[in-house]
Amino acid sequence: MAAFHADWDVLLTPGLASPAVKLGWLDMMMDDLHEYWRRVFEFSPFTVWFNLTGQPGMMLPLGQSTGGLPLAVQLVGRYGDESTIIALGAQLEQARPWIGRKPALAK
Numbered sequence: 001m002a003a004f005h006a007d008w009d010v011l012l013t014p015g016l017a018s019p020a021v022k023l024g025w026l027d028m029m030m031d032d033l034h035e036y037w038r039r040v041f042e043f044s045p046f047t048v049w050f051n052l053t054g055q056p057g058m059m060l061p062l063g064q065s066t067g068g069l070p071l072a073v074q075l076v077g078r079y080g081d082e083s084t085i086i087a088l089g090a091q092l093e094q095a096r097p098w099i100g101r102k103p104a105l106a107k
Helices: 002-007 033-043 048-053 082-095
Strands: 010-014 057-064 070-077
Touching: 010 082, 057 082, 070 082
Parallel strands: none
Antiparallel strands: 010 070, 057 070
16 A cells, blocks of 8 residues: 555545445344454455554545435545545535435434
């Protein structure tokens, strides 16, 4: 990632692999630890790598599913450079505000 960020300020990835999963599908208390981690990587294959490397990351709800649920993108910055993704996140929020976009359940 250090080599990538020598040329690029920010990496953009999907936030998650799918829209929200059913409540209980990702249960930290499940007996089968192998199955738990399989589900984590199936649902969230993009974020885990940057949690492991310690790089700053930010999830932004810039999209919406056909059912009205928020769909996120992830911005990943250089190690120790939180300010770049915070500034970019603020610009994206200003360009595409999400405060008023709520799924029907949340209204």
